[in-house]
Amino acid sequence: MAVGNLQMPVAPAPVATPAVATGSPWLTIAGLALLVVVGGFLRLYNLDAKSVSHVEMYVPGIRLPHGISVPEERLTLVKVVTSTLNSDTHPPGYYALMWVWTKSFGTSAWSIRLPSALLGTACIPLVFWLGYLTRQTMAGWIAAGLLAINGHQVFWSDVARMFTLACFLGLFATILLLLMIRQRHVSPSLQLTYVAVLLLGVSTHIFFWLIVGCHMLWTAGNAWGERQPMPGLLKLQLVAVILGSPLLAFAAYQNGNTLATLSSNILIYAREFLQFSFAFPLLGYSSGLFGDYGRIPDVDNPHLSLARWLFFLVSLVLFVAGSGTLRRSQASIARDTSGPSAKAWLWSGMFATLAILAFIWTARTFARPHEALQTTERMTIIPMLLAVTAVLVEGNWTRLSSWSSVVLRERLPAGDGALVLILATVPFLLLAFVSIFKPIFNARGLLPLAPYILLVLAAGIVRLGRNPLVLVTILVAVCAAHYSGLRAYRAVSAGRADYKSFAAALRPQIGRTDLVFLYPEFYSTPMFFYMNSNWDRVVARNYAAACGANPHARVWALWFDHYEPRLSSSMQQCLANYHIARVIQAEGGKAMLYVAE
Numbered sequence: 001m002a003v004g005n006l007q008m009p010v011a012p013a014p015v016a017t018p019a020v021a022t023g024s025p026w027l028t029i030a031g032l033a034l035l036v037v038v039g040g041f042l043r044l045y046n047l048d049a050k051s052v053s054h055v056e057m058y059v060p061g062i063r064l065p066h067g068i069s070v071p072e073e074r075l076t077l078v079k080v081v082t083s084t085l086n087s088d089t090h091p092p093g094y095y096a097l098m099w100v101w102t103k104s105f106g107t108s109a110w111s112i113r114l115p116s117a118l119l120g121t122a123c124i125p126l127v128f129w130l131g132y133l134t135r136q137t138m139a140g141w142i143a144a145g146l147l148a149i150n151g152h153q154v155f156w157s158d159v160a161r162m163f164t165l166a167c168f169l170g171l172f173a174t175i176l177l178l179l180m181i182r183q184r185h186v187s188p189s190l191q192l193t194y195v196a197v198l199l200l201g202v203s204t205h206i207f208f209w210l211i212v213g214c215h216m217l218w219t220a221g222n223a224w225g226e227r228q229p230m231p232g233l234l235k236l237q238l239v240a241v242i243l244g245s246p247l248l249a250f251a252a253y254q255n256g257n258t259l260a261t262l263s264s265n266i267l268i269y270a271r272e273f274l275q276f277s278f279a280f281p282l283l284g285y286s287s288g289l290f291g292d293y294g295r296i297p298d299v300d301n302p303h304l305s306l307a308r309w310l311f312f313l314v315s316l317v318l319f320v321a322g323s324g325t326l327r328r329s330q331a332s333i334a335r336d337t338s339g340p341s342a343k344a345w346l347w348s349g350m351f352a353t354l355a356i357l358a359f360i361w362t363a364r365t366f367a368r369p370h371e372a373l374q375t376t377e378r379m380t381i382i383p384m385l386l387a388v389t390a391v392l393v394e395g396n397w398t399r400l401s402s403w404s405s406v407v408l409r410e411r412l413p414a415g416d417g418a419l420v421l422i423l424a425t426v427p428f429l430l431l432a433f434v435s436i437f438k439p440i441f442n443a444r445g446l447l448p449l450a451p452y453i454l455l456v457l458a459a460g461i462v463r464l465g466r467n468p469l470v471l472v473t474i475l476v477a478v479c480a481a482h483y484s485g486l487r488a489y490r491a492v493s494a495g496r497a498d499y500k501s502f503a504a505a506l507r508p509q510i511g512r513t514d515l516v517f518l519y520p521e522f523y524s525t526p527m528f529f530y531m532n533s534n535w536d537r538v539v540a541r542n543y544a545a546a547c548g549a550n551p552h553a554r555v556w557a558l559w560f561d562h563y564e565p566r567l568s569s570s571m572q573q574c575l576a577n578y579h580i581a582r583v584i585q586a587e588g589g590k591a592m593l594y595v596a597e
Contacts, residue, residue, distance in 0.1 A: 031141070032125050039124045039148030042486070043117040043157040048109035051502075052529050053495030054522045055288070056160040058088065059112045060095055061102030064528050068520045068540035074099070082366075085359075089254050091247055093203030094162035109529075112160040120157030120164040124148050126171040127451045131458070133178045134416040135329065139322075142458035142475070147451060149482050151489035152278040155289070156447055159494050166205040166448040173197045174423065177215055178416060180233055181222075184335040191236055191339075198240040202247050207445050209248075210427035212241065217426070218419045223401065225414045230397040232339030238390040239340045242348040242383055246355040249379040253363070253372045261285035264439040266432045269446075273428060275315045276457060276478070277450035278443050279485040280308065281492050287443040289492045311481050315457065318474075322460030323425075329415030342391045349387030356380050417459070424452035496523065496562040497588025503530030505584050506591050510556060515539055515546055518558040519568055527558065544574040554581075555594040562588045 057064075057071060060080045064073040071087055074080045080099050084092040098115070105111045124144050131140015147153055156163045176194045180186045198215075201208040219234045263269065263286035272282050283289050304312075360377055363369040393400070427449055434440050461478070465471025507530075510516065518524045520540040528535070539546040547555070555575060559567055566572075578594035 032128060032144070035124050035128075035144050035148045036121060039154075040117075040121040042149065042154045043120050047113050047117055047158055050158070050493055051495065051498045051500035052109055052526050053159070053493065053499075054526055055494055056112060057522075057525045057529065058084075058095065059102065059107065059160050060099035062107045062112075062529065063532060064525065065535040065538060068518075068538065069525045069528055070520060070522045071525070082362075085250055085254060085363075089260065090162060090205065091203045091250070093200055094165055094205075096203075097165075098160070113158055116160055116164045117157045119168045120153055123153075123164065123168050123171055123451060126168070126175065127455065129175055130171060130178075130420065130451065131455055133175060134326070134420055134455075136326070136417060136420075136455065136459055136462070138462045139455055139458035142461055143451065143454040146276060146454050146458065146478070146482060149479070149486055150277065150279060150450065150454070151281070151482065151486040152443065152447065153450060154486065155281075155489045155492070156444055161444070162204050163444050163447040166201060166208055167450065169197055169201040169204060170208065170211045170423075170448045171451055173201060173211065173215070174419065177219070177233065178419070180336075181219070181231075182335075185338075186232065186336045195236060195240045195243075198237070199244050202244040205445070205448065206251055207427065207431075207448060209244075210430060211423065211448065212237065212244075213430075214419075214422045214426050216241070218414070218422055222414045227401050229337045230394055232336045235339030235341075235390075235394070238386070238393075239344055239348055242345060242352055242386045242390070245352050245383045245386055246359070248382060249356045249376045250359060252375040252379055253359075253369075255372050255375070260288075260442070262439040263287075263441040264435040265441065266435055269441045269443070270428070270432070271312055272443065273446055273449075273453065274319055275312055276482065277446065277453050279311075279482055281485070281488050282443050283492065286439070286441060288494055289443070290494070290496055291492055311477075314474075314477065318457045318460030318464065319453075320460070321463045322456040322458065323421055325459045325463050326415070326417035326421040326456060329417030342394065345387040345390045346384075349383040352383035353380060356383070420452050420455045424449065424456045495526065495588075497526075497560050498586055499526040499530060499589070502584075502586035502589040502591070503527055505586055506556070507531060509582070509584065509591075509593070510534070510537075511554060513537075513550070514554045514556055515550060516556045516558065517543055517546075517571055519564065519571075521563070523560050523563040524558065543571050547574045552596065554596075557592045557594060559590045559592065560588060561590055 057069075058074070060074040060077075062073070063075075064071075066073065072079075072083060074083055074095070077096065077099055080095045081092045084090065084095050098112070101115055102112065105114070124147055127147050128140040128144040131137060131143055134140075153164075153167075173194065176190065176197065180190055180194065183190075198212055202212065216234060216237045219231055219237065223229070223231050223234070263284075268282075272278050272280070281287075281289050281291075283291050356376065357380060360373065360380075363373055428446070431440055431446075461471070461474050465474050512534075514537060516538045518527070518538065518540060547553075555578060557567055557571055557575065575594050578596050580592050581595045582593040584591040584593075
């Protein structure tokens, strides 16, 4: 099937299970349109109302003063890629796409957030489509509706970050996988699209590798469970893994960069993820959400209200019921066994190895690499090791199938619905295992897994709600919880200061000859988004020299009190002979005007 001919919904192959009534196509379109309008309104309304935060300053194209901004200005594509690898912990894919976007549409708050909002909205019909393809049409409707009003999804759809892109790509890749596994002969264009989506996904977020791994586990499990030849889809997935393996080596290098504060509290994150994927805000550094600019709460605080604990128990019951429904779904057999050959794997391995070597040479020649580069050098063998492993798997496929068919038939869910169940559980369990050794949990990173847990819970709602009265009762309770959570998310932000109002109050007060003192850190950089002129008057170091060169100038000292306990000692020393003439207070920030005595 050509990519251009993809339509939604696509009729599944005939199966032995009873057909699911989908109603009139026009009703389906109207229902989806209504959900998209609701979800789009929640994401687009007042898109630029909240202040930008430091996490959004990594968007390429934003003009920043040289040497005093963190991050540095990223105006060229080369600078985007190199800066991401040298000072970030995310792959460069999202930033490269945003470089193209800002070249065309500018860098206003509305513009840089619009792609996230549109992609978050686009996930709504994709969730329904996935539910339809897995023969869970009613669950697809419920999950799509809940995704539209999920506060966590809405919040990060209004922030210029890569999370909704990763969510969209994960859903799209999963839908492509289900479409291809039902075809006897998969078209080259569809294969190419699938590989491209997988590669773009792993270039967007490191957790996307978990989605790729689940696709491979499910594809191989279906074939092994039925003792089928090695599927062409699995061969295709191996090509994507080999070609994408340099990103693992790059991630090892990025591991030496300054990392965000993450969590290892598995129980807290399991509880909140199970509650319809963070339907209520989880505040703190590891979640990336902050409340009323007051004290930062402890993310590991387990105390909840009685209503929240009851909602957790309801979610747990729905998860168990939904898991039972999806686990019993009918297996899909990959009919097309043709695919890339061993030569394709080896050539992909050689190309990926050259990419890693080129990165190592560039880092050593044009940058000051840190010690993590040694780990990247050792990972140079990974692409060819993966290629050789693929060749060995193909050569021993029959033996592997014979050995594992009995075990997998009994223990590994292998149906269409089971793919959703695997995606909802296996990535979280793997992250939990890694967190035992290194904190890695963060709520925003789990956003790409949200559609799958919502589908599992929605399947539980359908199963337990066979009585119309019970179904309505559950839906009212769940929607009421989501409404409460959505309101709670409106009161949180991704930063600790309201830079927008701070700059609006400060700009009219700054004279042409005034100096502006600030400490150059990530938390002060968003001020440059709103104060984008007269940067020659901004002093970020050598404060005493600036005062000496401008003895009669007034000095504005900026202080972000939720990040800095006090003005830096170097500022205080050079302002010892000044007195405070005025104070401008904003949420999370303060500007004090010093005048020479």
